Amino acid sequence: MKLHNANDRQFASDNYAGTHPEVLEALAEANGGHQVAYGGDVYTARLQEVMRELFGAETEVFPVFNGTGANVTALTSVLPRWGAVIATSVAHIHTDEGGAPERVSGLKLLTVHTPDGKLTPELVDQEAWGWGDEHRTQPLAVSITQPTEVGTVYSVDEIRAIADHAHARGMALHMDGARISNAAAALGVPMREFTTDAGVDILSFGGTKNGLIFGEAILVLNPAVSEGLPYLRKLNMQLSSKMRFVSAQLIALLTDDLYLRAATHANAMAARLRGALERAIADGSITGLTFSQPTQANSVYAVISNDAADRIRGRVRFYDWDRASGEVRWMTAFDTTEDDVDSFVAIVTEELAR
Secondary structure, eight states, X not given: OOOSOTTOOOSSOGGGSOOOHHHHHHHHHHOSSOOOSTTOSHHHHHHHHHHHHHHOTTOEEEEEXXXXXXXXXXXXXXXXXXXXXXXXXXXXXXXXXXXXXXXXXXXXXXXXXXXXXXXXXXXXXXXXXXXTOTTSOEEEEEEEESSOTTSOOOOHHHHHHHHHHHHHTTOEEEEEETTHHHHHHHHTSOGGGGTTTTTOOEEEEOOGGGTOSSOEEEEESSGGGOOOHHHHHHHTTOOOTTTHHHHHHHHHHHGXXXXXXXXXXXXXXXXXXXXXXXXXXXXXXXXXXXXXXXXOSSEEXXXXXXXXXXXXXXXXXOEEEETTTTEEEEEOOTTOOHHHHHHHHHHHXXXXXX
């Protein structure tokens, strides 16, 4: 029994979207019969091969349920109990994971403010100090998000600079790749180029935001930095008994460039939204709207009055990013259509023309 309107679209999150039809088809094909549980199945074995083709021969793959589990488990595997992680003040591990890094794994987060969501070697150095001081938690990892939480995308050179800087100081580099496919689409380069080849040591590979029902993966790109993941994954409640259904989805995402096709479309819809609003501002159809970040992936960050935001949200859902400043976030997904975007632009124009 269907309980919702399948034509309904919102601009709150790509998590609102359903499952890509090609992923559903792969799940159906993986169903039936028996396969060895807890990752001993043929789909998880094939996923290892696929990821190694994309990220390098030393890659080790650990499918997990969700992004928080991937981030927490990955970071725990690269840090001793006295280690700390340097991240931005808007990092998902800091703002949106319910304290899981601290409460589940006892990790200390050392956060740095950055206006565009990106770390730089200079920003890392604000917290990269105090080694050997028993009174200070030891900075032993850096975590970046690609694309960032405000929709900006690190270039290959920017990631390589952070990796070189971190490694020179004895720190590992983790990447939260919840929307890594959108970054690949934005950069127009293979994922390996801005991960393994750029010096990323461990990666949280996202799938849910790009068409999966559920499922992410931890990719150990540099096995020398990580230990204990088979045990930590179970300890952190991220070991799926029917892992074939996580692995089958990820295989489908990486087959025939589905990850790239889906993300390219989502990015294009965000660009369409931004472009239409910019034209409406330019011709005077819209007033009281500015943009707070560049649109480089599948999100648009704008500033409008809270009253206008509430009126628009009464018709189409989206989230406030910073209510104090009036900043809002509009996100597109693999299934957002041109008509969805155009209808939303019409609503925003109507409400802001009051």
